[in-house]
Amino acid sequence: DVKVTQSSRYLVKRTGEKVFLECVQDMDHENMFWYRQDPGLGLRLIYFSYDVKMKEKGDIPEGYSVSREKKERFSLILESASTNQTSMYLCASDRDRNTGELFFGEGSRLTVL
């Protein structure tokens, strides 16, 4: 069974803190993605990676960075969290970049106070 696992379901952080969101997939997928989900805005792409150590900016990369040191792991980093980064973060991977089928994790709900 395919699995994308996000390390934290719920986090509460303070403004200015550094935040790490970890994602691991066990499907040997090449491509991994980080999305942000907000009510009324749907899912917006933050960053994606098509290979180890490779990354591409999505639609809303400002305030975020990513790291992909191993194929199965893709981390999202908030260098200095701000209140407007309070959101649900979803990690995903895909086996074939042409099908559009993404496999999502359960999400990490981040609250920045």
Place this chain on the structure above:
Amino acid sequence: GQQLNQSPQSMFIQEGEDVSMNCTSSSIFNTWLWYKQDPGEGPVLLIALYKAGELTSNGRLTAQFGITRKDSFLNISASIPSDVGIYFCAGQLSWGYGNKLVFGAGTILRVKS
């Protein structure tokens, strides 16, 4: 950037009723997809459409890829309580090193039993 207009934003329907939702865009997409997100989970792919004019069914679900490639609809027949959740349309287009998904804002479905 590309935007998808998804409607309705939410629906509250009686069990057994049919449901219809749609997505439109000013951009042309090469693939249309419909995802469902159950409460507390990540989105899961329901139906993928790869050809303009294509009509595809998956159990009680039916979806169509508009002939102009700028729209798609999803119908759910005879709704049941487990249909509750958020339904997202997504359009795929070529971008950078692969394909990019653009998501609609979602349709929240609530079913009265």
